[in-house]
Amino acid sequence: MPAAILARLVLLEARRGAMPWLAALAVLAGLSLAAFLSQVAVTESRALQTALLAALLRACAVFLIAAHVAASTVREINDRGLELLLSLPLTRSSLYLGRLAGFALTGVLLATVFAVPFLAWAPPAAVAAWGFSLACETVLVAAAALFFAMTLSNVVPALAAVGGLYLLGRSVDTIRAIAAGPLAEASLPNQITRLAVDGVALLLPPLDAATRTEWLLYGAPAPAPYATSLAALAVYALLLVAAGLFDFHRRSA
Amino acid sequence: MSSDTRPLAVVPIWLCLMLAAALAAQVALRAARPPAAPAAGELPPPPSAATLRLASFGEPQAAARLAMLYLQAFDFGGGSATPYRQLDYGRLEAWLGTILELDPRSTYPLFSAARIYAEVPDAERSRRMLGFIYREYQRDPNSRWPWLAHAALIAKHRLHDLPLALAYARAIDRQTTASDVPLWAKQMEIFILEDMNELEAAKIMLGGLLLSGRITDPAEAAFLQQRLEELEARTSR
Numbered sequence: 001m002p003a004a005i006l007a008r009l010v011l012l013e014a015r016r017g018a019m020p021w022l023a024a025l026a027v028l029a030g031l032s033l034a035a036f037l038s039q040v041a042v043t044e045s046r047a048l049q050t051a052l053l054a055a056l057l058r059a060c061a062v063f064l065i066a067a068h069v070a071a072s073t074v075r076e077i078n079d080r081g082l083e084l085l086l087s088l089p090l091t092r093s094s095l096y097l098g099r100l101a102g103f104a105l106t107g108v109l110l111a112t113v114f115a116v117p118f119l120a121w122a123p124p125a126a127v128a129a130w131g132f133s134l135a136c137e138t139v140l141v142a143a144a145a146l147f148f149a150m151t152l153s154n155v156v157p158a159l160a161a162v163g164g165l166y167l168l169g170r171s172v173d174t175i176r177a178i179a180a181g182p183l184a185e186a187s188l189p190n191q192i193t194r195l196a197v198d199g200v201a202l203l204l205p206p207l208d209a210a211t212r213t214e215w216l217l218y219g220a221p222a223p224a225p226y227a228t229s230l231a232a233l234a235v236y237a238l239l240l241v242a243a244g245l246f247d248f249h250r251r252s253a
Numbered sequence: 254m255s256s257d258t259r260p261l262a263v264v265p266i267w268l269c270l271m272l273a274a275a276l277a278a279q280v281a282l283r284a285a286r287p288p289a290a291p292a293a294g295e296l297p298p299p300p301s302a303a304t305l306r307l308a309s310f311g312e313p314q315a316a317a318r319l320a321m322l323y324l325q326a327f328d329f330g331g332g333s334a335t336p337y338r339q340l341d342y343g344r345l346e347a348w349l350g351t352i353l354e355l356d357p358r359s360t361y362p363l364f365s366a367a368r369i370y371a372e373v374p375d376a377e378r379s380r381r382m383l384g385f386i387y388r389e390y391q392r393d394p395n396s397r398w399p400w401l402a403h404a405a406l407i408a409k410h411r412l413h414d415l416p417l418a419l420a421y422a423r424a425i426d427r428q429t430t431a432s433d434v435p436l437w438a439k440q441m442e443i444f445i446l447e448d449m450n451e452l453e454a455a456k457i458m459l460g461g462l463l464l465s466g467r468i469t470d471p472a473e474a475a476f477l478q479q480r481l482e483e484l485e486a487r488t489s490r
Contacts, residue, residue, distance in 0.1 A: 039458065087362075093265075093268075167403075173327075174323075177326050178322050178323070178325075178326045201283060202279070202280045202283045202284060203279070203280075203283075204283070206282075207288065219328070231282075232282050232286075235275065235278045235279050235282055236279055238271075238275045238278075239272075239275035239276055239278075239279050241275075242268065242271045242275045243272060244270075244271035245268050245272075246268055246269070247266055247273050249258070249259070249263055249264045249268065250258045250259050250261070250263065250264060251258065251259070252257050252258060252259055
């Protein structure tokens with residue numbers, strides 16, 4: 001299976017790169033910071049530790065996977081590795097999906113490593129829900145980073161695009177709520193702005209509903225909203241994969 | 254078409270269908286999930302100003318304004334008969350205080366307190382906001398007097414609480430020392446005293462004001478002189 005071989009190569013690249021060390025460093029730094037801050041808290045020291053660590057590790061997972069995918073893909077393009085791969089008897093879809101599978105597996109492994117420390121403070125079911133959601137989120141970010149790196153062929157613009165997409169995905173519902181507030185004027189420019197915000201929101205992933213720290217603090221989420229939030233991530237990841245494949249098929253080299 | 258791209262015909266049909274289906278599913282899912290307006294009861298207690306300052310990475314002015322936008326999104330009952338009726342005013346006050354602490358020169362929190370949250374048809378809530386404005390005014394009378402002047406007007410015309418209006422007007426007269434404070438703000442006390450039928454006190458204040466020489470505009474001086482004469486006529490009856 002050529003796609004499986006490509007996925008394995010991507011995983012190997014991540015292992016031989018600094019990814020394991022960076023993941024370990026992120027966990028260590030997060031634990032140290034959380035331990036320090038929990039010492040100065042007068043109450044809820046455990047909750048404080050969990051909440052801070054969860055927020056920090058979630059951000060680290062997203063950043064590490066996005067940076068890894070963007071750097072690896074752009075390097076491959078610049079080193080003419082992509083041209084070499086295209087000369088092999090492989091379909092473009094296998095090539096793209098194989099690499100994406102490798103990046104997605106890297107994200108899943110990263111999410112698993114980041115979820116394990118929470119077993120010390122939170123119930124296993126809650127940790128499993130949080131970890132699985134983080135894994136889905138990293139897969140989505142890997143798909144976004146691969147799409148943007150392939151399209152833009154440059155690390156910084158690709159990372160900026162992924163960062164923008166991620167931050168907007170997490171905040172767009174709040175922005176919509178503010179834009180629809182009663183204190184906003186009913187003028188034409190305001191209505192156009194509201195429509196524009198609503199239109200942009202249609203094309204963004206609902207990341208605010210995923211990997212919520214409250215699951216670790218107050219127990220596992222209810223199955224229905226949990227499944228809905230993961231389904232929304234899956235649909236968006238599928239959209240990114242389709243868009244990436246479409247772009248890759250049209251790419252000359 | 255750029256020379257870097259191959260023709261559309263090379264893209265498999267199944268891929269075009271998948272892209273269209275994924276896009277349709279994404280739009281349908283998002284459209285089916287309108288943003289939930291935060292209910293009034295969900296307003297959490299505010300973080301400390303130090304926490305917000307830390308979270309803003311050294312941009313407290315931006316953080317203060319963003320926090321105001323966040324705060325004003327609560328309780329969309331603004332258009333209903335009793336706006337903000339479910340909003341916890343204790344927490345609201347704490348949020349406004351924290352935001353002011355973050356950027357003491359911002360007028361947004363006091364503007365909102367005076368023009369939005371105090372102008373509710375609920376005397377208790379309105380009084381609470383007026384109290385907040387009065388406390389914050391005392392921290393910086395020279396720049397925050399306009400909000401206390403508005404609070405005095407609310408106390409007088411909406412709450413019909415003349416002693417409260419008088420206390421605020423008196424505070425503006427006694428504590429605000431900036432030279433750019435208009436005379437109407439300084440004269441509020443006189444007119445409230447007049448409304449309270451405290452004619453002697455109003456007469457003394459008005460006479461003192463005219464004698465002080467602070468009124469330089471002849472028309473304004475003439476108008477106040479006429480008011481003084483009316484007051485004298487009323488007290489001599």
